[in-house]
Amino acid sequence: MPVARPDDSNDLTHEPAPGGLAARARAGVTPAASYLQGLNPEQREAVETTDGPVLVLAGAGTGKTRVLTTRIAHLIATGKAYPSQILSVTFTNKAAREMKERVTRLVGDVAEGMPWLGTFHSISAKILRRHAELVGLKSDFTILDMDDQIRLLKQVIQAADLDEKRWPARMLASFIDGWKNRGLTPDAIPAGEAGVFGNGQGGKLYLAYQQRLKTLNACDFGDLLVHCLTLWKGHPDILAQYQERFRYMLVDEYQDTNVAQYLWLRLLAQGRRNLACVGDDDQSIYGWRGAEVDNILRFEHDFPGAKVVRLERNYRSTGHILKAASHLIAKNEGRLGKTLRTDDEAGEKVIIAGAWDSQEEARAIGDDIELFQSRGAALAQMAVLVRTSAQMREIEERFIAMGLPYRVIGGPRFYERAEIRDAMAYLRCVHSQSDDLAFERILNVPKRGLGDATLQQLHLQARATGASLQQSAAILIETEEFKPKVRSTVRALVQAFGRWRLKLEHARPAEVAEIVLEESGYTDMWQTDRSADAAGRLENLKELVRSIDEFPDLPGFLEHVSLVMDTVSDDSVSRVSLMTLHAAKGLEFDMVFLPGWEEGLFPSQRSLDESGRAGLEEERRLAHVGITRARRHAKIMFASNRRIHGMWQSSMPSRFIDELPESAVEVAEAASNFAQGGYGASRFDRQPSFTSTYATPGWQRAQAAKAAGPQAGAQAGRWGGDSGGFGSRGSSGPRHASRLIEGELVAKSSGPASEFGVGARVFHIKFGPGDVFAVDGNKLTVDFDKAGRKMVLDAFVQRGA
């Protein structure tokens, strides 16, 4: 394929690039191309195979981002493309930001001019603003967030005379999102699916929703992509422009693309065919929101002649951690197959530890962290990764009780907070008289006596005249429609918006925002609020006003907020990170705690129920992601009892624990009882003994410990010394039991039959007395007198009366 030169005169869409930048970039590059140095052969191949379709299969920790950024630098430095001719797509704003920074570091300011580096959604929005009228929008269309979307859908459902209780808007939203993820417009839904919701009206409601969006001059996130598809399919000339412009295309996290994104890419790539996708099928964890692992599995089929480069050399983790992760993920069937390897030392084994219940688990984590911290480890290098956010509470409580600094990553986002959304709604109303959803939101916030009745009148007027709510308000205050009191309130509001809009022409947006919040009584509302978080909310509002100053104008700010929902957090204090496994993708830590590896929780029962084998494989990938976040130390934990929705449930260790390779893991013994066995607070207990003093595998030791009684395993290497000690020291029952289990569960969780037979009378520490209903290895199904039928490990019950 001929190499496209940036100055090709047949490039009709060529934009005059900033003069001399490419030349400058090129000049800074020695023939040896310094940026290529330090790349391993595979990475280098991934960078230098510039033309034609390329799939880079980049396992965890193999330098994926480095390849992507170097590739961009390479394209620019060799003059193959101007920055403005490279399309680089990421999934998150964070990833986009990071990539921009790293490219800048490589090639200098040139990268700042990379206008087409961003998320699928931000790039789509940019394209749509230029051609909005071709898809039935105006160029200043608003982008609705989920909250707006739900409220709009509620209206649609109401209008269709459906019971909101029976047909929740959220459910419809997920159907519509599902369709949009597949690039389906209302007319394209498969016949069988159109009847999914609201007595067979799903398809109709989708259409009604799209029509409402059009009247509102708005679109939701999914539309950004779907409208682009519509645009390009309906206007080949415009598609051709973009195909011409994007000489090179790069996609990060390709395994996370959905069908719509795939179609989007394929349309563009039909031009130059220079599409490089980077991804890892083993890290595909977003199937539940429409990601198609198939996209990456079928890449070679979809883009014939594609070159596939595998990055398998891992620079992050030690040998045992990698081995554990690889062995686990090898159980998945649908994968392209990669084996991570490292030149690093074998390092510490992955530690597996059981706890009686989730509280003890949290306690053990806290104690481990404290111990390591006392030995000089930085809190910022430790992370606790959980399956569900509900698990976080107990851990947080423990950290708070201990005074351990921590940070939750991926919690409720700044722009999702109610006070921020209210403030944003005010600004949107100032910006646009036709933003009905925003107007509806603030009509009676703060309370000003304009309720449902008033809103109905406005809606009626709006529907009759085709005006927006704000315009309708302006009309109605000139009539006798409203009661006097309402009329004067509405008039005041309408006049206020007029005033604020006028201010916008002279004052800085941030100043206007401040005035708006002040004069509308919104700030007052929180000042008089006596609830605990009112002060924090006022703080957030100040922060919001401050951040407006970073943008040239109000529209710019509004666009930013609708597309970029995250804010940068402060990194000044070293803290332990607490997050879900999903949020952890792309991050790494020296030490990683993985609690809650229990059947039902992880793998999540719901995943299994809803998606069967595919669900299980996705959960397994999630486990793989979790383990591979660790550089040097990983500890997997499970609790035998956990409160779920307020009910205590006993649980079995996760099947994933059984799937770990024996040679790379080590089973920790329960600690507390040993302290009384003569070893006391020995130096063994004090050491965070990642370095086992024993060469024998964990199971053997655990087995031996079981056979020889409590003392035998007392000095075994494990995390945390006397961790988990207080609080459960007195209750030797569970402690004793859990020690036995830990030895057994990994080695033979489906092993020899229990000592209890069917019908035996047993006693369980938490559930009380019961009768054994069934026996499966060491797992008993017991009908408890009070707690009902539960599955428990035999070691947790004693022979009952």
Next chain:
DNA sequence: TCCTAGCGCTTTTTT
């Protein structure tokens, strides 16, 4: 129009 009691739901989450 506002307040409150009761009901139901409960993964993961980005844009």
Next chain:
DNA sequence: AGCGCTAGGA
């Protein structure tokens, strides 16, 4: 268990 929503009453 806890939260958010809804409906119904004041």
